[in-house]
Amino acid sequence: MGIVELRKVVKRFGDVEVVKSLDLSIEKGEFLTFLGPSGCGKTTTLRMIGGFELPTSGEIYLGGREVSALPPYKRDVNTVFQSYALFPHMSVRQNVAYGLEQKRLPKAEIERKVTEVLAMVRMDAFAARKPRELSGGQQQRVAVARAIVNGPSVLLLDEPLGALDLKLRKEMQFELKSLQRKLGMTFVYVTHDQEEALTMSDRVAVMNGGRIEQIDAPVAIYNRPKTRFVADFIGETNLLAGEVFRDGSAHAFSLGSARIPIEPDAVLEAGHRISLSVRPEMVTVRKAGDGEAEDVALPGTVEETVFVGSVWKTVVRLAGGERVVATEPPATHGHIEQGSSVVVGWNPKSAVVLEA
Amino acid sequence: MDTAPAAKATVHTQNPPKRRALLFLVLPPALWLLCFLVLPYLGLFIQSFLGSDDLGNVVLEPTLDPWKAFFTKTLYRSTLLYTFKIALTVTSLSVLFSVPLAYFIAFKVRRWKELLYSLIIVPLWVSYIVRAYAWKIILGREGILNSFLQWAKITDAPVEAFLYSEWAIVIGLVHIYTPFVLMPVYTAFEQIPRSLVEASKDLGAGRLTTFFRVVLPLSLPGVIAGGTFAFVLTLGDFLAPVLLGGTDNLMISNVVQNLFGTSNDRPLGSVVGIVLLVVVVALLETTSRAEKSFASLESGRGRLGGAR
Amino acid sequence: MTRKFDLPTLFVGAAAAFVLAFIYLPMVVVVVYSFNPDAVNVFPMRGFSLRWYRVLLEDEQLVSALRISLLIALGGTSIGLLLGVPGAIALARHEFPGKRILERIVLLPLTLPGIVTGVAMLSFFPLIGVPVSLLAVLIGHGTFLIAITLTQVYARLRRLDPSLEEASADLGAPPLTTFFRVILPNIKTAIIGSALLSFTLSLDEIPVTFFLIAGDNTLPIQIWAMMRRGISPEVNAISTLVFAGSIGLILLGTALGGRDKE
Structure with missing residues (x-):
């Protein structure tokens, strides 16, 4: 006790x-x-x-x-x-x-x-x-x-x-x-x-x-x-809403037409509504067609990129309309200009699957 | 009127010892006020529906006669109207007197502010009877004013009209109740942020415009509160009319006094008392509502203060 | 630095001075004429004398009225403190059924005309075995002095952080200890202030007293009676003493209150 x-x-x-x-x-x-x-x-x-x-x-x-x-x-x-x-x-x-x-x-x-x-x-x-x-x-x-x-x-x-x-x-x-x-x-x-x-x-x-x-x-x-609340309340995060897509034993997250690989803790039903939480520091932003693609690669446009002291903060509007925020240390920041077409990505292990 | 920033009181679910402590705290004053205040008021109300025998003793017979008497005899209505007239005059003069003095102390005085402020509130608590008396010796036929006028050769015979007139009552009451108006008006002036006055001048308003469009509207709750004091206190006053007005200028409270005294008609006296009470309560309700509606200005001020 | 000749300020200043004079001149007149050697109050005064103060001391009725007034004020103030302070704590710190009603009732003697309270008590007190007497006067004064003490102490308690009491309990102090060691020291000046105020108000009370008194007059009623008999400079003398007394009490009260604010 x-x-x-x-x-x-x-x-x-x-x-x-x-x-x-x-x-x-x-x-x-x-x-x-x-x-x-x-x-x-x-x-x-x-x-x-x-x-x-x-x-x-x-x-x-x-x-x-x-x-x-x-x-x-x-x-x-x-x-x-x-x-x-x-x-x-x-x-x-x-x-x-x-x-x-x-x-x-x-x-x-x-x-x-x-x-x-x-x-x-x-x-x-x-x-x-x-x-x-x-x-x-x-x-x-x-x-x-x-x-x-x-x-x-x-x-x-x-x-x-x-x-x-x-x-x-x-x-x-x-x-x-x-x-x-x-x-x-x-x-x-x-x-x-x-x-x-x-x-x-x-x-x-x-x-x-x-x-x-x-x-x-x-x-x-x-x-x-x-929970969504905890993910949202603690620190900054990107919260994406979508549903589970099953391809055999592998899970994916369907966001509009995109399929994003996910690694949930438990087996989920296809069609189940879920949210995906990705911390901005886990998100990478590359120019379209630049370098090798990660497991997650979502096309989008840079809306804004600002230097906030310790990091660069980039806001990307995805093709489906969702906003994704990425923070990168100045050393890895690729100096991407506003309006340029980019691909955002992250390691599926760093994305947390939450009940919608 | 609670302007102090109240500490947030927290309320607990109460455990048994706490409930016992509460009874110990609240029962004695509650019972006292019930027995010696609420029941007497209730009794007065009941008494206004009772009859009386030939000797004027109240008897336990329900009747509407006292109320009928009140509404049919013109004496009561005319006295009530006369009282309102006096009260309105007293209130207007008190406000008129209070505004310049309060304004002067609040905005123009620096060094002796505390002292001057004490000077305007001390008379609040100084003996009523003695202040009424002061006017009696000043305004009397053989009084100081008359003897001064004769000494200064302005008149050669005493002026009769000073004492025992409507004006004597008004002057006496204004003198007695002006401090009651001064205090809230002064407080209201003091609470006006000086930056608002400066902003008005910055926007090109002159001093008069600033006073009438910024200072006065912001001090209205204080003026209303003070004016209400003066009005209500005048309604309940039965001494000044007797001392300074003589027998011809009786006010509504004198009617109550007589009905419970020499005329000995307590049921009718109760009716007049209840009417007076209703008038006062209605007035207080109205003005406290008016104060609150003007206090919307005050809440704006609160936000301003909070942002600083 | 020279100030510009400033007409509006001058005007407001003159009006302010006039009002201040209007408030104080009558009182000054009474004080000055209390030293009048003559039996009539006329201008100019011929000389200076303590004659009327001597008359005063030999006036048995007046001295007895003063004694009665002091006793009533003492008793009424005690009632106000004994019932008003606990009432203020209950209203400021506890929730209970009927609280809103009690809050409004407490204000009644302060807001309603004294004459109505007076005739209501006059009609009701004999029914519960309290005839018109000094006892009735004492109860009447006690009732409105409860309101005075309660509102003053309540206002102070509202400004006192309730977590002080919680801190005391948290540190192991039972309720009575908390009252004596934490609450009381912090509302002490409000209690003293309201006691002085109560005392002053009781000494001056007329409307309620007038209806409840039987044979023995209180001081203001006695002064009134003397005035009705005709103007005697003796009243100037007693008035001067009453002024001095009430101003003394007020100064004492503000001095104690001021010490608290620093």
Whole structure:
């Protein structure tokens, strides 16, 4: 049994079912992230683990104990809030000591632990300040310190970096990740920023419409998305809609009159509606009649080609009207001009077959 | 009127201890308000349909007589109309007085802004009776104004017309209720982004045009709110007419006061009270709707502010 | 830098000055004439005297009215705090059936004319065993002071991030601890401010008091009674003291409120 277990957890607000029968097991020491668009139920799920919302039905276990109906102050978890929720009338030190005081630890021990954790987040020099005298990044560190000082079995983080600017956010991502490794603590993280999720997590749970669409390691989420939603939501991709064409045991994808070889995980019926997801960096663009043809070769016209910093981005309109985007490093980019006829291709292994 | 950016309140499914805490919080004030406010209002409504015996005691006999009396005797209708007239005058003058002062403090003053602002709102809470009294000693026959005029040889005999006139009531009420108008008008002026005023001038509008086409329309919700205060407070005022208007210039609240006092006809008094109440509620509803429709300007401002 | 002669600004400035004078001059007149040595308020004043303040101190009815007013204000403010603060927390932080209705009812004593509230209470209170008396006055004041406290504290709570309370619970604090250590320190100034405001309003209340009072007058009712008997400069003196008192309370309130804003 994982350190956090959700069983058939449902949350309804009035008539709206925000979380739909969720099953999930989180391992001890794991960094798990709920990722999804706003309104997907990720924050509600986190708040149910924290005890701020009670599930409409289903059970929640923490460390093997059922806590479904327990209030937050009786749960061994702590939270880093999106707004930080630092007590404005208390100093940094008083904020961090608050949880330990509730446990009625001896004064000396509280003092020692607070000093230790403030040093860990490099806020020891600011212990006497009030929250409003700190920058956003500093407040964020205090919020983390205030939560981890209690040594919770699970730390919940609700978009903790959402209010910071991009540069600071990247710094904090690495700091949080290394803190988590050092403490060996279970982190459950909520974000709508896919890059953040992929960078920090051991596993990512992609949520949509109150369900987990896919839960996997970041590489798998990116390379082998299981649903159209995941493929589309994570990174950029070309999503083509068509149906299965069978030629003996080999599968193909029929896109208009073109037949594209595919390698699905399972045997599919001919005529079955499917989607094909191909990442732009997997797509090659060649001038028509140039070089040897790949397994996939679709004729088209270049609509636009722009340099976006690290790569060239080329948009090709296929004969059937579909748009395919390709990104290539400058070294392999063939300087194809707008309006020229081209052939786009990819390795069939790099295309993911999805239910339509 | 809640203009502060409200923190988003989150609502939880409640567990049993929380529900108990809620009862503990909400029951005492709810019961108090029920017993000492809602039931009395309800009682007043019921009383307006009851009869009374020869001594003026209310008896438990349902009747429409008080309402018939109210609608047939012209006294009540004419007093109501007279009250509206006074209230309208007071409201117009209060607004007229408030706009320049509020505008001046909001747009022209820099250094002593806080102090001046306190000066305009402090009188809000300063004793009503004493402010009414002040006008009595100023406007009285033997009062300060009359003795000043004689001392300055402008008149040789006291002017009788100052006190105990309609104008005395109006002046007194305008004095008492202007701060109630000043506050929302000033707040509305303060909230107008200075960039809008600059934009108007940039587009070639002069100062007057800018004031009438940009500043004033944007401050309308404040003007409406303030005007409503003045109007409603005047409708409910029964002291100023007695103190400054004498016996000839009675307003609707004096009628209520008399019916519950010397005339001792409580059912009819209840009718007049209910009518007053209905008028006030209808007025508040109308103006709060008007405020909201003008506040569409405000939401545009909100978007502007959010984009910054 | 020389400023251009600016006619519109000058005009607005003059109008503003006139209005400010209109608001303050009458009050100044009362204060100045409280030091009038004569028994009539005429211009010009002949000399300066504390005569009417001495008369005031010996006026037993007035002193007793002041005492009654202070007691009612104290009691009414306490009722307002004891019932208004919990009510504000319930309305700002909880959902319950009838919440919308309660929100509207709370505003009634602030929006409806005091005279209607007064006659309604006058008619109803005797039916539930509260005769016209100081007790009735106290209940009447308590009722509208609940509204004052509740709206003021509610406004503060709405600006207070609710996740502060969640953070406190998250860190292991049960609800009462959260109230005393997190909520109370953050709404303290609103509570003090509304208490001072309640006290000032109660001291000045007439419409409700007028209908519920039996024999013993409160201060404003007593002043009114004195005015009806004829103008005595003694009223100037008591008025000056009332001014000083209410301005003192207001300044205290804004000072406390201002300290909170920094």
